[in-house]
């Protein structure tokens with residue numbers, strides 16, 4: 183006899199079985215494919231003009247308690263949500279540092295989820311833990327490090343730099359895991375244009391923001407003279423420096439600090455532990471390593487003790503895929519010294535493969551697979567070529583703007599990022615700042631394209647990051663035309 187609840191289970195289990203086929207997946211996968219088809223040729227609006235509240239109102243309602251077919255869910259998803267996404271695959275999206283992702287990596291996402299291997303423990307991910315070691319070894323070889331190097335994938339640059347600074351903290355304060363930072367914690371030194379990952383890490387690890395020393399920039403790069411002065415002062419005071427953080431591809435302008443100069447100073451101010459710990463936040467600019475045209479920007483990277491590099495930025499992977507690389511992989515294990523015998527193999531071969539002991543996360547997706555697929559499918563040389571193309575487009579926009587008198591490029595691009603000012607006649611100071619923000623908002627709301635803004639030397643400026651290889655010169659011209667048209671409307675509405 184079949185009990186009533188067993189009959190229910192049978193129906194429920196049948197529903198799961200039905201959803202496991204390619205046919206069942208088709209309505210969801212088709213949404214992704216039709217999104218690509220609609221946006222890649224540059225048709226339709228780039229973003230939405232609906233407010234977050236309008237979208238929230240549309241979604242408001244009770245939690246679904248009953249089931250519905252996957253095809254219905256796909257239809258609802260499309261109707262309720264997809265019209266209002268930012269279309270990063272659209273060549274007129276020239277906004278934040280999030281990629282128009284490589285399609286082969288996008289399709290790999292569903293395989294990563296289907297397999298659901300956890301990278302923390304070798305026994306939970308028998309083939310992808312060795313894969314992660316292999317891919318990390320390719321990256322550390324590229325840096326120029328030897329077999330002692332290592333690293334792990336991370337959720338992104340934020341986690342990568344946090345991880346590296348935890349390792350630097352353990353070196354500066356060897357008993358920190360047991361006794362904490364003590365009465366006189368060490369300090370971190372970084373450039374004025376460092377990403378807020380450094381100050382956040384200082385807060386997170388209980389160091390405190392007052393122990394982050396910010397060095398001013400010269401020509402948008404950390405000023406080595408100012409760095410020398412700061413290190414001299416700290417040394418004279420007897421203050422320990424836990425790490426010096428340089429940036430390779432800074433967020434606002436894409437500029438690269440002079441890594442050789444920073445490394446020279448880390449050597450010159452060596453303490454009892456040896457040269458100062460140099461961490462390079464290459465979350466954005468690490469890809470320059472792959473390109474013979476751009477490698478000079480990261481010259482000296484080999485002298486870093488740790489590096490953050492985001493394949494989900496300029497290697498064009500879908501979110502999320504970050505990496506922390508360490509010149510000595512033992513440093514990473516030190517950063518997370520922790521006994522968890524129920525999870526990690528103790529004193530066995532497994533310990534070498536387990537990635538959990540060297541990672542901030544415990545359960546962790548095998549994001550390495552999409553990086554491997556991207557490398558297999560496109561090859562490192564072609565990925566380098568794509569990066570060069572993105573950077574070239576930033577240069578082309580620089581030249582287009584330099585020929586005009588209503589916009590002013592603010593720097594030569596060192597990567598794929600360009601900041602520029604709108605310079606309407608007779609408008610200055612705070613007025614110009616407000617109008618610049620109004621122009622950006624109007625342009626983005628128009629659906630013609632999507633760009634960002636930032637504050638540079640105290641002034642609001644417009645900013646683009648070319649993250650889509652489909653963006654070409656015609657799109658850059660359309661950006662300038664669109665901004666010009668919207669600028670006239672902003673001035674008229676004043």
Ligand SMILES: Cc1ncc(COP(=O)(O)O)c(C=O)c1O
Pocket residue numbers: 279337338339340341377379429431432433463464465466492504
């Ligand atoms: C230089 C730099 N470092 C770190 C980050 C943070 O990276 P993520 O968002 O991948 O955590 C960013 C993000 O744009 C960045 O530009």
